[in-house]
Amino acid sequence: MASDAPAWLRAERAEIDNHESNGSWTVIDRSRLPTGRNLVRLIWVYKTKRDGTKKARLCVQGCAQVAGVDFDQTFCAAMRGTSLRALASLAASMGMRMRRWDFVAAYLQGELEPGETVYCHPPPGYATIGSDGRPRICCIKKP
DSSP: OGGGHHHHHHHHHHHHHHHHHHTOEEEEEGGGSOTTOOEEOEEEEEEEOTTSOEEEEEEEOGGGOOBTTTBSOOOOOOOOHHHHHHHHHHHHHTTOOOOOOOOTTGGGGOOOOTTOOEEEOOOTTSOOBOTTSOBEEEEESOO
16 A cells, blocks of 8 residues: 555665664675676565564575575474473473573574675665766675
């Protein structure tokens, strides 16, 4: 809905700010793209949370990546439900209390393996031409 546009723009800005403060990418001249490397696109993924807040996530368009060139493995650190139940049971039996944390932009804390480099177009709405008139791309440093 058009009335939600300011909220979505704030969510996008927060996501870009997270990436910039975390040093997720370096903007480079497109001429520095190595021969044979794929230049992938970034897309916005939007979600309205249960409390009504808007979230915008910047994601690499995975279908454009080539296995063995752009990546060689996929991994997502997540706990299985059975593991959580086992930990809760153990904590209860030992009289311990459990806490939970919600880490803002926790997915940005990862590191690429040495030698792994992903090149992508700048995020939608981000400057694609430098002040010198040359096209720019992003060299991803953190996932």
